[in-house]
Amino acid sequence: MNRAAPGRTTKRQEETLNSSGKTTDAVRLTDVRKVYGKRDNQVVALDGVTTQFDRGTFTAVMGPSGSGKSTLLQAAAGLDQPTSGSVLLEDHELSEMNETELTKLRRDRIGFVFQAFNLLPVLTVRQNVTLPLRLAGDKPARGHVSKILDQVGLGERKHHRPSELSGGQQQRVAIARALISDPAVVFADEPTGALDTRTARDILGLLRHASETAGQTIVMVTHDPVAASYADRVLFLADGRLAGALSSPTPESVAERMTHLGAFVDDGPLPRLEPTRREQR
Numbered sequence: 001m002n003r004a005a006p007g008r009t010t011k012r013q014e015e016t017l018n019s020s021g022k023t024t025d026a027v028r029l030t031d032v033r034k035v036y037g038k039r040d041n042q043v044v045a046l047d048g049v050t051t052q053f054d055r056g057t058f059t060a061v062m063g064p065s066g067s068g069k070s071t072l073l074q075a076a077a078g079l080d081q082p083t084s085g086s087v088l089l090e091d092h093e094l095s096e097m098n099e100t101e102l103t104k105l106r107r108d109r110i111g112f113v114f115q116a117f118n119l120l121p122v123l124t125v126r127q128n129v130t131l132p133l134r135l136a137g138d139k140p141a142r143g144h145v146s147k148i149l150d151q152v153g154l155g156e157r158k159h160h161r162p163s164e165l166s167g168g169q170q171q172r173v174a175i176a177r178a179l180i181s182d183p184a185v186v187f188a189d190e191p192t193g194a195l196d197t198r199t200a201r202d203i204l205g206l207l208r209h210a211s212e213t214a215g216q217t218i219v220m221v222t223h224d225p226v227a228a229s230y231a232d233r234v235l236f237l238a239d240g241r242l243a244g245a246l247s248s249p250t251p252e253s254v255a256e257r258m259t260h261l262g263a264f265v266d267d268g269p270l271p272r273l274e275p276t277r278r279e280q281r
């Protein structure tokens, strides 16, 4: 796979610029705050986050446990209402949408891989994966479903139920389910957390491929500097605030930043998945 040269726009970005003249951001957060709990028990999970995710880009979100990563993803995907601030997704202001409109937008435009996989235990792998399509009233094309299941390495397991799968296999079902409807934006909360190195590499390659060829916008939470190096950019969160960004990340540059955030203990050389494309060039 060839990585687009820095500064070069992807196909989807060019189309967006040429045809509509609209901005290239798929998601834009402005001064987003999320406070959980009441008075004495308040937790400020997000403390005024302003950022954007351009169309066709792959962003990794990193930060210590409890820094607000999952909260950020859920706010950006319209799964959780921020206490204040604005979230624009493809020119829709989420705070102005009612629950029915939000459900439709999430169903049609957004794929979400949850930190806990949220699979339905009574459905098979295939039924779990095709659920978003069937909820939308679409009949899943057999070839398309098989292709996605093969891509995540579950072609042989499609008639099994989640309880019959390993943690990593369940995670791959959740990833297939997020990709099945060809969403414009995919939010993935630690999608490779439960995977072995080889499977993780395959999934990361799949996400990168989706951003490069299909022009999908990928936002992925991860604790792993190697996984983050597959992204175009890394955003760092600390205590609910943005604590920096890194373009063209390498495992080493990410690990160094994380060490400074106190989120990552540097204890020797990093395990390698594969050279990133930048290193191959």
Ligand SMILES: Nc1ncnc2c1ncn2[C@@H]1O[C@H](COP(=O)(O)OP(=O)(O)OP(=O)(O)O)[C@@H](O)[C@H]1O
Binding pocket: 036, 037, 043, 044, 045, 063, 064, 065, 066, 067, 068, 069, 070, 071, 072, 115
């Ligand atoms: N429903 C909730 N009610 C109260 N506090 C919450 C709730 N959800 C999250 N929090 C708090 O908000 C803060 C941010 O949580 P969040 O889940 O976004 O962290 P995170 O960065 O995803 O952490 P991790 O890496 O452990 O998944 C934490 O202090 C957490 O305890």
Ligand SMILES: [Mg+2]
Binding pocket: 069, 070, 071, 115, 189
């Ligand atoms: Mg989390």
